[in-house]
Amino acid sequence: MSTETTDAFQALADRGRREILMMVAKEKRSINAIAENFDISRPAVSKHIKILQNAGFINIEEKGRERYCVLNQTGFSEVQQWINTFEEYWTAQFRSLENYLASNVPVSKK
Amino acid sequence: MSTETTDAFQALADRGRREILMMVAKEKRSINAIAENFDISRPAVSKHIKILQNAGFINIEEKGRERYCVLNQTGFSEVQQWINTFEEYWTAQFRSLENYLASNVPVSKK
DNA sequence: GATTTACGTAACCTAAAAGTTACGCATTAT
């Protein structure tokens, strides 16, 4: 795990990390609280957290010796933006389907 | 590259694969046509295509000995759905910000 | 019908991701 990853998609590639995000979405959690819900060791979780943080999916709220994870919209937006890039393609597809239907499929008349 | 990958996020983890999707979004392309635009070998591209296909991002249109790649919305929708899962979280965040502002921040009066 | 083209696939190698244990270091509790 090269924890310096900054790529949002790379960060989401791991199932465990996606589960972590879903857990944190339900409620703010400390590193240990997260680790308790996984089979992997705490240090492993710790690394995942760092990756998610660097990719902009979570923020850390330090409270004494505990570190709470909360969602950060940055990473999600990045992915959303990329998905939106293809919006144009789908609407074009849709329009050409419309054209096809308009010119080729007989409309039932009353 | 275990080409049996069916995971959408896993498929998007690779930069090259994301580029392939963007290329294909511009226009339908054969495997070789795609490979020409990359530094990697054709067999490598071939594997990437298979991964993208299995993950539901592209469909193959066979035309004689050529195989054309076209986008498939399935994979994109899967990712979109996952992103939408967190929608609830952000709106809750927004509402609590609203509440905070309403109760704590003095409104400038005229 | 021989050759070239457009692929897929198997076998293999390398590098990076993901995991572990074993520490160390603050912070909190006793």
Add this chain to the structure above:
DNA sequence: ATAATGCGTAACTTTTAGGTTACGTAAATC
């Protein structure tokens, strides 16, 4: 002051991802 807790990190091992070359095969070209 001492012990216990909540982490991060370094060093190491295993697994997987991504790449290659070397084939084979079916369709197009000559």
